[in-house]
Amino acid sequence: MQDLKVLTKEEKEGLDVPRISEDQVAENSFGKKVYIESYGCQMNFADSEVVTSILQENGYVTTSNVKEAHTILLNTCAIRENAEHKIRHRLQVFTHLKAKNPALTVGILGCMAERLKTKLIDEEKIVDLVAGPDAYRDLPALLDEVSDGQKAINVFLSREETYGNIEPVRLNSNGVTAMVSIMRGCDNMCTFCVVPYTRGRERSRDLPSIIAECEKLFQQGYREVTLLGQNVDSYKWTSEEGQLINFAQLLEAVALVNPLLRVRFSTSHPKDITDEVLYTMKKYDNICKNIHLPAQSGSNRILDLMNRSYTREWYLDRIKSIRNILGEECGVSQDMIAGFCTETEEDHQDTLSLLAEVEYDFGYMFAYSERPGTPAEKKLTDDVSEEVKMRRLQEIIDLQRIHSAKRNEMWVGRKVQVLVEGDSKKSKLHHFGKIDSNKVVVFPKGDEVKGDYVFVNVTHCTSGTLLGELC
Numbered sequence: 001m002q003d004l005k006v007l008t009k010e011e012k013e014g015l016d017v018p019r020i021s022e023d024q025v026a027e028n029s030f031g032k033k034v035y036i037e038s039y040g041c042q043m044n045f046a047d048s049e050v051v052t053s054i055l056q057e058n059g060y061v062t063t064s065n066v067k068e069a070h071t072i073l074l075n076t077c078a079i080r081e082n083a084e085h086k087i088r089h090r091l092q093v094f095t096h097l098k099a100k101n102p103a104l105t106v107g108i109l110g111c112m113a114e115r116l117k118t119k120l121i122d123e124e125k126i127v128d129l130v131a132g133p134d135a136y137r138d139l140p141a142l143l144d145e146v147s148d149g150q151k152a153i154n155v156f157l158s159r160e161e162t163y164g165n166i167e168p169v170r171l172n173s174n175g176v177t178a179m180v181s182i183m184r185g186c187d188n189m190c191t192f193c194v195v196p197y198t199r200g201r202e203r204s205r206d207l208p209s210i211i212a213e214c215e216k217l218f219q220q221g222y223r224e225v226t227l228l229g230q231n232v233d234s235y236k237w238t239s240e241e242g243q244l245i246n247f248a249q250l251l252e253a254v255a256l257v258n259p260l261l262r263v264r265f266s267t268s269h270p271k272d273i274t275d276e277v278l279y280t281m282k283k284y285d286n287i288c289k290n291i292h293l294p295a296q297s298g299s300n301r302i303l304d305l306m307n308r309s310y311t312r313e314w315y316l317d318r319i320k321s322i323r324n325i326l327g328e329e330c331g332v333s334q335d336m337i338a339g340f341c342t343e344t345e346e347d348h349q350d351t352l353s354l355l356a357e358v359e360y361d362f363g364y365m366f367a368y369s370e371r372p373g374t375p376a377e378k379k380l381t382d383d384v385s386e387e388v389k390m391r392r393l394q395e396i397i398d399l400q401r402i403h404s405a406k407r408n409e410m411w412v413g414r415k416v417q418v419l420v421e422g423d424s425k426k427s428k429l430h431h432f433g434k435i436d437s438n439k440v441v442v443f444p445k446g447d448e449v450k451g452d453y454v455f456v457n458v459t460h461c462t463s464g465t466l467l468g469e470l471c
């Protein structure tokens with residue numbers, strides 16, 4: 001069961017009052033145990049923390065044991081077809097649980113819920129509840145409807161909802177790093193992407209609630225926050241006094257919460273990332289020197305068809321600014337799509353040559369998956385065969401692996417500062433943590449504990465990890 005937190009009026013007003021105990025809540029939790037599974041991007045995982053907070057305020061408790069749950073909620077992703085297949089497969093598994101316990105409620109949240117709406121209820125008999133990403137405040141009412149024997153659905157998309165006043169309940173937390181959502185939705189309309197349809201219009205969360213959340217996290221012992229949005233560089237919020245705050249200013253305000261609180265952010269859009277953001281990163285040691293800058297393709301013809309609003313030359317100019325302002329050590333990572341509509345061998349070679357020119361530290365690489373309702377599905381032809389997509393994807397992955405190894409080797413022989421996040425996956429005798437350019441470092445334990453900053457001499461590396469000894 002998760003740690004429980006029910007906000008009282010005093011707490012909402014910023015006063016510290018003790019948490020109520022699990023026992024106290026459990027006494028009132030008959031029929032109200034919820035199990036949540038999250039899929040997809042970091043935003044979805046952050047949303048599950050908001051959902052948990054809303055449910056706990058309404059007397060629900062969360063459990064990590066699906067077998068004792070009265071309600072199962074799947075927070076879903078719709079970005080590629082296989083993400084949806086995974087959910088449908090998972091629902092089959094839950095069908096066995098429902099056969100044993102007909103009172104079990106099964107709900108679908110997130111992007112797949114928003115995309116399929118009532119179709120999900122029609123197609124998947126086990127599903128009782130469907131709630132889109134902007135409908136989470138309505139979840140207690142929707143669950144009540146289900147307990148009255150009805151199917152419940154809310155997929156309204158909002159132009160205002162940011163869940164700004166909700167304090168997320170941290171799930172599966174290491175107590176050191178946390179995600180902080182700064183905006184929702186996306187207005188960019190990349191032709192391949194379903195996000196604008198599943199998450200609605202772009203809106204930014206108010207600055208004071210972001211800062212209050214970061215301050216509280218720091219007081220609770222957290223030492224790193226990742227500011228999340230589909231396109232963080234277009235963050236815009238206007239105060240009551242009419243002051244317009246952009247992303248660089250927000251970043252600075254979060255960096256000032258405490259010099260010991262590291263700040264990361266994701267995702268940047270190449271058309272919007274400004275030199276002002278890069279100079280703000282340079283100004284503060286606690287803003288991590290790492291930028292996730294999805295390229296999607298190295299071919300201008302494909303970038304145009306994707307409606308990415310930048311060219312290869314523009315993208316490379318942004319990389320040049322990153323190197324000029326933040327230096328060679330700044331981590332840079334990419335997203336790339338292989339086999340988008342009409343992609344030729346020449347276009348694919350342009351993607352490989354972009355990789356070679358930038359030499360990214362890391363990448364998330366995907367085969368194009370046509371999504372119903374997107375501009376690409378309506379206007380273009382998904383004409384690259386699966387076989388060719390997979391071969392091109394493999395070539396991109398292979399080249400990225402070489403660059404990741406090369407970029408990691410750059411750190412061998414150096415002394416690096418690491419924020420300790422916990423035990424290494426492979427050995428309890430080792431700790432792991434990250435350096436500010438987002439590289440994972442594993443080293444034999446000393447006296448340090450989670451949340452400490454330590455210095456490590458990097459002695460060797462793999463393409464994924466730096467290995468070393470405490471200084």
Ligand code: SAM
Nearest residue numbers: 041079192193230267294335336366367368369
């Ligand atoms: N907002 C971010 C951006 O603009 O880069 C990323 C959003 S999306 C959740 C994450 C990544 O999924 C994208 O960068 C893209 O590479 C990939 N993606 C999105 N739609 C896709 C599709 N239809 N097929 C394959 N990959 C896709």
Ligand code: SF4
Nearest residue numbers: 186188189190193195
């Ligand atoms: Fe999708 Fe493009 Fe928005 Fe990213 S910027 S979420 S890829 S539409």
